[in-house]
Amino acid sequence: MNFNKEDILLSHKRIASWIHNTPVLTSGSINQISGADLFFKCENFQKIGAFKMRGALNAVLSTSKENSQKGFVTHSSGNHAQAVALSSKIANTKAYIVMPKGAPKIKIKAVKGYGAEVTLCENNERSRTDTCEKIINKTGANFIHPYDNDKVILGQSTCSKELYDEIEKLDYVIPPVGGGGLASGTILSTFFFSKSTKVILAEPEKANDAFISFNSKKLIPVSKPDTIADGLKTSLSEKTFDIIMEGTDEIITVSEEEIINAMRMIWERLKVVCEPSCSLPLAAVLKNKEKFKNKRVGLILTGGNVDLNNLPF
Amino acid sequence: MNFNKEDILLSHKRIASWIHNTPVLTSGSINQISGADLFFKCENFQKIGAFKMRGALNAVLSTSKENSQKGFVTHSSGNHAQAVALSSKIANTKAYIVMPKGAPKIKIKAVKGYGAEVTLCENNERSRTDTCEKIINKTGANFIHPYDNDKVILGQSTCSKELYDEIEKLDYVIPPVGGGGLASGTILSTFFFSKSTKVILAEPEKANDAFISFNSKKLIPVSKPDTIADGLKTSLSEKTFDIIMEGTDEIITVSEEEIINAMRMIWERLKVVCEPSCSLPLAAVLKNKEKFKNKRVGLILTGGNVDLNNLPF
Numbered sequence: 001m002n003f004n005k006e007d008i009l010l011s012h013k014r015i016a017s018w019i020h021n022t023p024v025l026t027s028g029s030i031n032q033i034s035g036a037d038l039f040f041k042c043e044n045f046q047k048i049g050a051f052k053m054r055g056a057l058n059a060v061l062s063t064s065k066e067n068s069q070k071g072f073v074t075h076s077s078g079n080h081a082q083a084v085a086l087s088s089k090i091a092n093t094k095a096y097i098v099m100p101k102g103a104p105k106i107k108i109k110a111v112k113g114y115g116a117e118v119t120l121c122e123n124n125e126r127s128r129t130d131t132c133e134k135i136i137n138k139t140g141a142n143f144i145h146p147y148d149n150d151k152v153i154l155g156q157s158t159c160s161k162e163l164y165d166e167i168e169k170l171d172y173v174i175p176p177v178g179g180g181g182l183a184s185g186t187i188l189s190t191f192f193f194s195k196s197t198k199v200i201l202a203e204p205e206k207a208n209d210a211f212i213s214f215n216s217k218k219l220i221p222v223s224k225p226d227t228i229a230d231g232l233k234t235s236l237s238e239k240t241f242d243i244i245m246e247g248t249d250e251i252i253t254v255s256e257e258e259i260i261n262a263m264r265m266i267w268e269r270l271k272v273v274c275e276p277s278c279s280l281p282l283a284a285v286l287k288n289k290e291k292f293k294n295k296r297v298g299l300i301l302t303g304g305n306v307d308l309n310n311l312p313f
Numbered sequence: 314m315n316f317n318k319e320d321i322l323l324s325h326k327r328i329a330s331w332i333h334n335t336p337v338l339t340s341g342s343i344n345q346i347s348g349a350d351l352f353f354k355c356e357n358f359q360k361i362g363a364f365k366m367r368g369a370l371n372a373v374l375s376t377s378k379e380n381s382q383k384g385f386v387t388h389s390s391g392n393h394a395q396a397v398a399l400s401s402k403i404a405n406t407k408a409y410i411v412m413p414k415g416a417p418k419i420k421i422k423a424v425k426g427y428g429a430e431v432t433l434c435e436n437n438e439r440s441r442t443d444t445c446e447k448i449i450n451k452t453g454a455n456f457i458h459p460y461d462n463d464k465v466i467l468g469q470s471t472c473s474k475e476l477y478d479e480i481e482k483l484d485y486v487i488p489p490v491g492g493g494g495l496a497s498g499t500i501l502s503t504f505f506f507s508k509s510t511k512v513i514l515a516e517p518e519k520a521n522d523a524f525i526s527f528n529s530k531k532l533i534p535v536s537k538p539d540t541i542a543d544g545l546k547t548s549l550s551e552k553t554f555d556i557i558m559e560g561t562d563e564i565i566t567v568s569e570e571e572i573i574n575a576m577r578m579i580w581e582r583l584k585v586v587c588e589p590s591c592s593l594p595l596a597a598v599l600k601n602k603e604k605f606k607n608k609r610v611g612l613i614l615t616g617g618n619v620d621l622n623n624l625p626f
Contacts, residue, residue, distance in 0.1 A: 023336035025358055044584040045338055264621065271357040271586040271617030304584030308577065313621060 003154065005192040008161055011154040015057045018090055020046055022159075024166050024298075027270050034285050036292040039170070040266075041163045044274050044304025048082040050231075051159050051302050052146070055181055056083035058155030059144045060091050068093050070140040075121070075128040077103040078231055079303055080146040085116035096141055098131045106307070147181030148237035156185030163298050164194040173298040174281035177201040177210045177251065178232035180240025182302065187247030197298070198249040202280035204228075205253045209235040214244060214251050228256055228312055231277035231303065252284040259283050260312045266301070273304045276312065316467065318505040321474055324467040328370045331403055332471075333359055337479050337611075340583050347598050349605040352483070353579075354476045357587050357617025361395040363544075364472050364615050365459070368494055369396035371468030372457045373404050381406050383453040388434070388441040390416040391544055392616055393459040398427035409454055411444045419620070460494030461550035469498030476611050477507045484608040487594035489615060490514040490523045490564070491545035493553025499613065500560030510611070511562040515593035517541075518566045522548040527557060527564050541569055541625055544590035544616065565597040572596050573625045579614070586617045589625065 025040045043051035060072055071094035074084045081097045088095035095116035099108060100123035108118055121131040135141060144152065159182070160173055173190060177183040183201050190197050203210050207225030213236060221235035236244065254262075259276055262283035266274050281299035285292050338353045356364035373385055384407035387397045394410045401408035408429035412421060413436035421431055434444040448454060457465065472495070473486055486503060490496040496514050503510050516523050520538030526549055534548035549557065567575075572589055575596035579587050594612035598605050 020339075023338075025336075026333075028360065047341065049584060267586050267621060271362060273580050273584040273586055308580060308624075308626060311621075 003150070003188050007154055008157050008189060008192060011058045011151070012158040012161055014061050015054060015155060015158065018047070018057055019053055021162050022046055024163060025270055025272065029269050030265060030282070034292065035289050036285060036294065037296045038282070038285065039163070039167045039296070039298045040270060040272070040301050041159060041298060042272060042301050043159060044272060044278065044301050048079060048086050049303055049305045050079035050083070051156060051182060051300070052079040052083040053086065054158050055149070055152035055155030055185070056080060056144060057087040057090065059149055059151040060084070060087040062151045063142055067142055070142065071096060072144055073132055073135050073139075073141040074098070074144045074146065075132055076146055077107060079305060081107070081111050082114060084144055085111045085114035089115050094141070096135045096139065098128055098135070100128070104307070146234070147179035148239050152181055153184045153188070153240070153243070156182045157188045158185070159300060160186045160189040160298070161193055164189065167298060169296060170194060170197045170298045171295040172198050172200055172292065173300070174200045174202055174284055175300040176229070176232055176277055176280035176302060177203045177244070178207070178277070179234035180210065180236040180244055182300065183210070183248070184240045184243040186300065187243050191247060199247055200249055200284065201244070201251045202284035203251055203253050204232055204259065204280065205255050207233050208253050210244065211251045211253050213241055214248060217245065227259075229259055229277040229280060231275060232280070252288060254280060254283040254287055258287060262286060264313045272301065273306060274301050275303045275306045278302050278304070316463070316501050320467055321470050321502060321505060324371045324464070325471040325474055327374050328367060328468060328471065331360070331370055332366055334475050335359055337476060338583055338585065342582050343578060343595070347605065348602050349598055349607065350609045351595070351598065352476070352480045352609070352611045353583060353585070353614050354472060354611060355585060355614050356472060357585060357591065357614050361392060361399050362616055362618045363392035363396070364469060364495060364613070365392040365396040366399065367471050368462070368465035368468030368498070369393060369457060370400040370403065372462055372464040373397070373400040375464045376455055380455055383455065384409060385457055386411070386445055386448050386452075386454040387457045387459065388412070388445055389459055390420060392618060394420070394424050395427060397457055398424045398429035402428050407454070409448045409452065411441055411448070413441070417620070459547070460492035460497075461552050465494055466497045466501070466553070466556070469495045470501045471498070472613060473499045473502040473611070474506055477502065480611060482609060483507060483510045483611045485511050485513055485605065486611040486613070487513045487515050487597055488613040489542070489545055489590055489593035490516050490557070491520070491590070492547035493523065493549040493557055495613065495615065496523070496561070497553045497556040500556050504560055512560055513562055513597065514557070514564045515597035516564055516566050517545055517572065517593065518568050520546050521566050523557065524564045524566050526554055527561060530558065540572070542572055542590040542593060544588060545593070565601060567593060567596040567600055571600060575599060577626045585614065586619060587614050588616045588619045591615050591617070
């Protein structure tokens with residue numbers, strides 16, 4: 001690993017006063033249904049409603065004062081956009097967020113609400129990159145990739161670090177996997193703070209690049225992912241793939257129906273508003289009851305930014 | 314007051330290992346909108362999904378072993394039914410729950426799921442009472458009233474006791490008021506553990522018996538209450554009225570629309586699944602921004618048992 005224990009501790013110290021140490025919830029009835037002891041780390045209660053705040057803030061606050069004054073830029077239509085916007089506000093500097101033209105108005109509004117400048121681009125990789133580059137050339141702003149960034153990964157690692165501080169002797173920890181930032185961070189924390197815990201990743205069948213890459217030991221991006229878990233459509237980067245290869249025990253994929261059923265169970269029984277992407281870890285447990293029987297399992301509920309007018313149930 | 318500090322501490326000790334010390338959540342965006350510092354005590358994460366577990370369990374565990382063996386009986390179609398059912402299971406004895414014929418099947422199923430025996434009755438006071446009496450005559454079971462019961466009130470008092478243990482210097486605490494069990498318990502805890510905090514009750518305009526009774530200093534039950542906050546349709550008893558007269562600073566009533574708007578805000582911004590009854594305290598704050606400006610306010614989110622197929626928004 002290119003990281004050490006001290007990196008994680010320093011990252012946590014850097015961001016701790018700005019983020020929530022989110023609660024870990026349990027549900028007797030979900031335990032009964034699953035046959036396992038489940039501990040839900042509720043990052044839907046995190047600032048901006050998702051764990052992404054940890055990574056973005058760690059990246060922003062790690063930047064030198066001189067560079068920081070030039071502002072920060074990223075492209076995202078999701079939680080990372082809000083995270084960079086709020087983190088820049090905390091650092092008293094500017095955020096430039098590139099979003100695709102089709103992005104939901106409510107998300108654009110949320111990002112602007114944190115004082116960020118939004119630039120719309122075409123909905124393709126080329127236009128996103130070009131638009132970001134133009135902004136960087138003009139302003140000198142610092143680009144923060146949503147996951148292919150050491151400081152972002154270290155920020156995300158603080159989530160499971162907090163989980164291990166609170167809950168001992170977990171047999172497994174399960175984050176969902178999209179681009180691999182949270183997955184990588186979880187692997188780091190587990191390596192340094194809970195070595196006997198196995199890391200399992202949960203991924204949509206319909207966006208299964210991590211599953212394919214992990215099992216073929218070769219980085220293979222997914223093309224045209226089409227899943228309700230919109231936070232998990234991204235593919236791994238070289239950096240996150242390397243960490244995942246090193247520290248993952250297994251990747252479990254789940255169907256769209258399994259995602260929706262698990263999501264509903266979390267709303268009904270854990271009483272928590274979560275995004276579809278959140279439900280993957282529980283879906284993975286429910287699909288593999290024998291494996292997790294009587295095990296102590298930590299599940300990362302990644303975020304709660306969901307449109308109440310557009311629920312899948 | 315007919316209660317003392319020791320009663321509350323003993324009640325908490327009695328039930329603590331069976332209940333959740335529920336988390337207190339905050340939301341930067343709700344604080345911004347309201348202009349106040351709000352602390353949400355999340356009893357929707359409590360066992361059976363509502364604070365009612367505290368009172369019922371305290372009543373059950375306070376009963377002598379000999380009497381306890383005869384079982385417990387109550388009439389309720391709501392959270393108190395599940396609370397008595399699970400509490401009886403914990404005490405390793407029987408629960409007899411009387412529910413009206415029209416009660417939602419899902420609620421009947423939940424109560425049976427805790428091992429209780431359900432007896433259906435007509436949907437009127439007379440039939441409820443008669444059915445309970447028959448069961449008591451036959452079995453000798455102990456009746457647990459949902460709020461007109463000292464041990465139930467003491468159980469509910471542990472909720473704000475925990476809030477005061479965690480959050481200091483609250484200017485106000487706001488529970489919703491229905492029958493007055495939680496309101497009374499909150500008044501007791503405030504009197505003994507946070508004397509400088511003022512207790513404000515929040516009540517639906519359409520079930521405003523506490524408001525009318527408090528302001529006319531005379532117990533006046535409400536007839537035909539018709540509010541979406543179905544947990545708050547009940548009227549005060551002599552016992553809860555007396556405590557409320559003694560320890561309440563003000564009762565604020567809110568409209569159905571205000572209830573629904575506050576509920577939606579809690580779902581969207583606090584990321585918490587709550588019942589309509591839960592939203593009253595926030596609705597009361599939003600209706601009186603001047604009063605609560607820059608104040609530290611504790612809000613009791615009472616429960617999260619809601620039908621996802623029948624949301625008001």
